[in-house]
Amino acid sequence: NSKVIQTPRYLVKGQGQKAKMRCIPEKGHPVVFWYQQNKNNEFKFLINFQNQEVLQQIDMTEKRFSAECPSNSPCSLEIQSSEAGDSALYLCASSLRGQNTEVFFGKGTRLTVV
């Protein structure tokens, strides 16, 4: 069973509304990822953190997406002004450091923008 906990499992927002989802990584994992899985099941990398610092992120040029991983609090991903195209499954994952380490995924938050 996945030890990466994501809440909520389902989120429905109107266009223009904020959408916020949370993730508790597996205990002891310093690296956290966010991926977007679209309706065609394709994965899109969004951002990853090591402890509280951003390691890599895509060019969120619209700046509608923001993410953080504060110490002693759940990580979060927020969409400032939701659009219909943001409807997707948002997967959080965590791992230890290193290339050969397994990445553990949560069950995701399914966002529907109506």
Next chain:
Amino acid sequence: GDSVTQTEGLVTLTKGLPVMLNCTYQTTYSPFLFWYVQHLNEAPKLLLKSSTDNKRTEHQGFYATLHKSSSSFHLQKSSVQLSDSALYFCALKPGSFNKLTFGAGTRLAVCP
């Protein structure tokens, strides 16, 4: 940039038959390859991983061999079961970077 290609979108098989799901990759770094399986409404779970050239790795009846000469890491099973019906993703971790790059995925549908 780094990329992973899975050529089959959907593979439909009868129970008991063998299967091979294709995966090729491109990277200029030393590759680490993974296969993840995602059942309906479940989290993706690791099935196999490898960074060793020409060495077969196995788990739960599935196996794969990383061939750096052909940049491939095909997933195989000798006899599929109904419970194998799921989405299968090949993924790449290049070099020391943490980020996983996924292929488009292959849906395996096993019929009775």
